[in-house]
Amino acid sequence: MTWSPTYSLSYMFIIFLPVTVSGQRSLSCSLKHLRVRFEYKYYQKGDIIIGGLITCHVDAVHTPRIKIDQYINILAFIFAIDEINKDPDLLPNITLGYNMFDACGSPRKSLKSAMQIMSGKDKEVPNYSCVDDGEVAAFVTDSGSDTSRALIEFLSLYRFTQINYGRSNPLLSDRVLYPTSYQVTPDYQVRNEAIVKTLKYFGWNWVGIITPGHGIGEMESEILSKMMTQHEICVDFIIKLDRDYVMDRKGKEIIKQSWAKVIVVCGLFNKNYAFTIHEAQTDNITLILHESWLGIANLHHFLYQSVNCSLIFLSPKKAIPKINVIQNVNSFTHPYDPLLEDILFILYGCLTKDKSKNIFFTWFYKKKRAINCTEIQGLPELFYHDPSLYYVYTAVHVLAHVLNRFVSRRSSLQTHGLRHKLSKYIRNTVYMDYSGDPIHFNEKGKLTSEWHLENIVFQKYQERYRINIVGIILFKESLEEDLKPLNSVIGNMKWKNNRVREDK
Ligand SMILES: *[C@@H]1O[C@H](CO)[C@@H](O)[C@H](O)[C@H]1NC(C)=O
Ligand SMILES: *[C@@H]1O[C@H](CO)[C@@H](O)[C@H](O)[C@H]1NC(C)=O
Ligand SMILES: *[C@@H]1O[C@H](CO)[C@@H](O)[C@H](O)[C@H]1NC(C)=O
Ligand SMILES: *[C@@H]1O[C@H](CO)[C@@H](O)[C@H](O)[C@H]1NC(C)=O
Ligand SMILES: *[C@@H]1O[C@H](CO)[C@@H](O)[C@H](O)[C@H]1NC(C)=O
Secondary structure (H helix, E strand, O other): OOOOOOOOHHHOEEEOOOOOEOOOOOHHHOOOOOOOOOOOEEEEOOOEEEEEEEOOEEOOOOOOEEOHHHHHHHHHHHHHHHHHHHOOOOOOOOOEEEEEEEOOOOHHHHHHHHHHHHHOOOOOOOOOOOOOOOEEEEEEEOOOOHHHHHHHHHHHHOOOEEEEOOOOOHHHOOOOOOOOEEEOOOOHHHHHHHHHHHHHHHOOOEEEEEEEOOHHHHHHHHHHHHHHHHOOOEEEEEEEEOOOOOOOHHHHHHHHHOOOOEEEEOOOOOHHHHHHHHHOOOOOOEEEEOHHHHHHHHOOHHHHHHHOOEEEEEOOOOOOOOHHHHHOOEOOOOOOOHHHHHHHHHHHOEOOOOHHHHHHHHHHOOOOOOEOOOOOOEOOHHHHHOOHHHHHHHHHHHHHHHHHHHHHOOOOOOOOOHHHHHHHHHOOOOEEOOOOOEEOOOOOOEOOOEEEEEEEEEEEEOOEEEEEEEEEEEEEOOOOOOOOHHHHHHHHOOOHHHOOOOOO
């Protein structure tokens, strides 16, 4: 019995997550110009190179923007590499380098960047390295979105080890198709098990599902409905939305008529999806949401009511050691960091060093006045709370430990063909992270997963709504526990329309 019921209200905290700075259209990632206007790459020479593909700009057609939390992932990546290089025991006499690009959330841009990393420098010849630099051993990628499939397929074709720090994705979890792909974030399948256990605990055996009719959501809804049926939970309806996340009239009618007191909302958060849920009249229905739905805090508060008092499963928040090192990053410590320059322009109107960029950005971001910032500017503290920091950091450290195993079995460092051999060593690598948690990939290519069940409540503070995330219980993989500890915290949970729980 290793439940920790103490993980309850004491852990209540308040966050307001402006995860993205909604800018206007960013040409830096424009799909039209594969020769991108401003390329964002980070490179350091080394005996062995780790490739990185991190999405810092999103170029959706209507709402492209720069993602500051993703930029901080780049800082965590570089910090981890520096830390490993300073460690006298981990990879003695080997310097780790990196080659990292902004993948812009675009399959074409990711593939192009992956090829550039494989071949070194700016050439795009994938199976051939044309620089006198260390061999690229593996990639760290964000594969949590619907668009990452092309990249994972491409890297698998060349048998590159990939450590993914994006959200666990059922579309990319096939061990036969992607045998060299590994995941450091908690497994979606463990989350599904936790959902089923929660439904059973509350006696909710009459349940609805809403899902986009494509991508991650669709696959998730199929897996979940099968699991529910196996556990004698009746799936009253599955409503599939169209490509634009619109629900037809029939769907709305089904929800109105149904007796289901709970609906599982499958798939990733999206603005249109939020509007659809808002219109679906789920006032008296408890929703179970994907963690990406925290993004709703960025939208207008009239949407909050529809997801108020929902249940949500979140990845555990783990800190990285010495986070102050990256918290201290600013215009003074990193004067030549192109993404940081851009972010400081957007946040504070600070001019960049590039004159033509300044002209372009002033027009593009509609800044009335950009200034030569003389004060040292850093990033707002709240961006450092993102759980993905720990996962990026862990992804890089895992690779260092695997490389350590690899080289310690050889008299000299022969890195030739390293990438084909690395994956074999991954499964046998076990180490303790700095907090004492074991890091080891199972046969599914995942680490041992944990999920926190939380209750999200939008509370008004003065004039603004804030999202309160109230921790309820921790689900650990493969523990055959009952949920008795829930009894002690159940009274603290908030239900829609101030209802008292009437379900059991
Ligand atoms: C590292 O290099 C030094 C000097 O070449 C050598 O004496 C030492 O044995 C090397 N260490 C390892 C672990 O290979
Ligand atoms: C890449 O090169 C390796 C060895 O040099 C070869 O075995 C492999 O088939 C090549 N892969 C592709 C997809 O061309
Ligand atoms: C929700 O429940 C309240 C009180 O029972 C009721 O007045 C209201 O009409 C219900 N809303 C919907 C959308 O069914
Ligand atoms: C959410 O629910 C809580 C508790 O019932 C309530 O106090 C709060 O006003 C609700 N928020 C919104 C946005 O409806
Ligand atoms: C900003 O000020 C510094 C120091 O006064 C100067 O060197 C630099 O050229 C200025 N930059 C711009 C874009 O005006």
